[in-house]
Amino acid sequence: MNPGPHPAPVAPGSAAPVPALAREAFQSADVARQQIQRCSSSFAELGERLRQRPPRFVVTCARGSSDHAASYGKYLIETTLGRAVASVGPSVASVYNTRGLDLRDSLFIAVSQSGRSPDLLRLTEAARAGGALVIGFVNSEDSPLKALCEIGFPLCAGPEQSVAATKSYILSGLAFLQLVAHWSGEAALHDAVSRLPAALEAARELDWWPALSRLTDARSLFVLGRGSGLGAALEMALKLKETCRLHAEAFSTAEVSHGPLSLIRPGFPVLALGQEDNSAESTRSIVRRMVELGAEVHSVLDVPGARPLPSVPGVPSAIAPLCQIQSFYMAVHRLAAALDLDPDAPVHLRKVTETV
Numbered sequence: 001m002n003p004g005p006h007p008a009p010v011a012p013g014s015a016a017p018v019p020a021l022a023r024e025a026f027q028s029a030d031v032a033r034q035q036i037q038r039c040s041s042s043f044a045e046l047g048e049r050l051r052q053r054p055p056r057f058v059v060t061c062a063r064g065s066s067d068h069a070a071s072y073g074k075y076l077i078e079t080t081l082g083r084a085v086a087s088v089g090p091s092v093a094s095v096y097n098t099r100g101l102d103l104r105d106s107l108f109i110a111v112s113q114s115g116r117s118p119d120l121l122r123l124t125e126a127a128r129a130g131g132a133l134v135i136g137f138v139n140s141e142d143s144p145l146k147a148l149c150e151i152g153f154p155l156c157a158g159p160e161q162s163v164a165a166t167k168s169y170i171l172s173g174l175a176f177l178q179l180v181a182h183w184s185g186e187a188a189l190h191d192a193v194s195r196l197p198a199a200l201e202a203a204r205e206l207d208w209w210p211a212l213s214r215l216t217d218a219r220s221l222f223v224l225g226r227g228s229g230l231g232a233a234l235e236m237a238l239k240l241k242e243t244c245r246l247h248a249e250a251f252s253t254a255e256v257s258h259g260p261l262s263l264i265r266p267g268f269p270v271l272a273l274g275q276e277d278n279s280a281e282s283t284r285s286i287v288r289r290m291v292e293l294g295a296e297v298h299s300v301l302d303v304p305g306a307r308p309l310p311s312v313p314g315v316p317s318a319i320a321p322l323c324q325i326q327s328f329y330m331a332v333h334r335l336a337a338a339l340d341l342d343p344d345a346p347v348h349l350r351k352v353t354e355t356v
Contacts, residue, residue: 018333020344021243025166025329027158029200032174035156036193039178046135046151047182055107055133058085061123062111065165065235066137066172070111072231072321073176079227080184083107090119093126104131111175112136113160113168115143124148137175139168162344164242166329169235170200173322192316199315203323206310208331211298214269215240216338220247221269224286225321226254226279232321233273236328243336243343253279253286266294271309274301275320300324 136149181189225233291305
């Protein structure tokens with residue numbers, strides 16, 4: 001069941017109704033509750049199966065925002081379960097016609113909103129032929145991709161009219177979180193799952209517009225993250241390109257010093273994400289370095305000289321990146337409007353992208 005209509009949300013600090021992008025993002029907490037209610041028993045069954053017969057490794061198959069959610073899931077799986085995760089390019093099957101892809105005793109996870117892109121379908125077919133256990137996180141329940149999967153989990157995001165994905169990205173992340181919680185049996189991750197809907201409600205009330213309003217004259221910027229937060233950085237950079245036509249590049253804070261740091265000059269804009277886990281201190285170190293070089297840094301983590309990005313206090317580190325992207329979604333449409341752009345209809349793009 002899809003959530004009922006909400007009153008048009010109002011962006012923090014604004015009296016004007018927001019467009020479809022933010023109205024849909026606003027629904028994330030409600031549809032997250034639906035996914036948990038509808039899918040938890042199936043995830044529990046899969047978790048038991050994976051504990052009884054652990055896969056040798058995990059492969060993800062996705063494009064765009066779905067691939068960014070898979071990046072989030074990769075870190076959860078690797079750090080919690082110790083299983084290597086690889087993202088295999090769908091072109092391996094669709095363009096290069098690779099035969100005999102050996103995926104014996106692996107777990108293959110396909111992630112898609114529409115479930116109709118030919119390249120994802122071809123690689124999923126190859127994965128099944130190659131001996132993988134194939135599961136799917138798919139929003140469209142009547143899609144050919146879901147039919148190809150041995151186990152298909154609906155995202156439960158409901159319809160999205162805006163070209164830019166919002167709630168379906170967050171619910172793809174939640175699907176990975178549910179998978180890892182039930183596979184590992186870790187109480188802390190089960191707690192993170194149960195706390196996510198309320199945390200998303202709190203996150204959507206936080207005001208990121210003061211930070212994004214500084215980007216109206218920007219020509220390029222960095223979005224930084226690390227570990228489970230890298231996927232959110234990639235997603236923010238994509239949305240800034242997609243809805244605001246800004247050249248935003250996402251980097252891991254471990255990689256940004258390997259060349260990209262030379263682009264930093266006084267006033268260069270940086271959005272720095274972060275979560276209080278083992279990556280926090282290294283992220284703070286990079287933010288401090290960028291502040292010293294004169295960059296205008298807005299940071300989730302508290303660093304002297306950086307402007308603060310508000311975050312929900314006290315949430316588990318596993319869901320902090322999903323909360324940060326929720327806050328971002330509620331403000332990015334205002335930046336698009338300030339640039340005289342329609343965030344619901346980016347130029348040159350359409351809702352369903354079918355790549356080969």
